[in-house]
Amino acid sequence: xxxxxxxxxxxxxxxxxxxxxxxxxxxxxxxxxxxxxxxxxxxxxxxxxxxxxxxxxxxxxxxxxxxxxxxxxxxxxxxxxxxxxxx
Numbered sequence: 001x002x003x004x005x006x007x008x009x010x011x012x013x014x015x016x017x018x019x020x021x022x023x024x025x026x027x028x029x030x031x032x033x034x035x036x037x038x039x040x041x042x043x044x045x046x047x048x049x050x051x052x053x054x055x056x057x058x059x060x061x062x063x064x065x066x067x068x069x070x071x072x073x074x075x076x077x078x079x080x081x082x083x084x085x086x087x
Contacts, residue, residue, distance in 0.1 A: 001065060001068065002064055002065055002068065002070070002086035003087065004021060004023060005021055005023055005072070005084065005086055005087075006019075006084070006085045007083070008081075008082070008083045008084075008085075009082050009083075010081045010082075010083075020087060023065050023086065024061060026057060027054055027058045030053075031053065034046055035047075035050075064086050067086065070085070071085050072085060
C-alpha cells in the first residue's frame with residue numbers, strides 16, 4: 001500500500017530529492033499551494049469551489065493509498081528526468 005509521494009528531479013548539474021510527504025497530507029498541501037499561487041479571477045473561482053476541490057483531492061489521496069507503490073509521473077527530456085512516485 002502506497003504511503004508517501006516522493007519527487008525527484010535529476011539533471012546533469014544537480015539532483016533534487018524532495019522528502020516524501022504522507023499521502024494523507026496531499027489534500028491540505030494542494031489546497032494551500034493553490035490558494036497561495038492563484039490571483040484575480042482564478043483565485044475567486046478557486047475560493048468558490050474550495051470545498052469541492054478539497055473533497056476531490058481527498059478522494060485522489062484515498063485512491064493512491066489503495067495501490068502498491070508505483071511511478072505516478074515520469075518525464076524525460078534531453079537534459080532532465082522528473083519522477084513523481086507513490087511509495
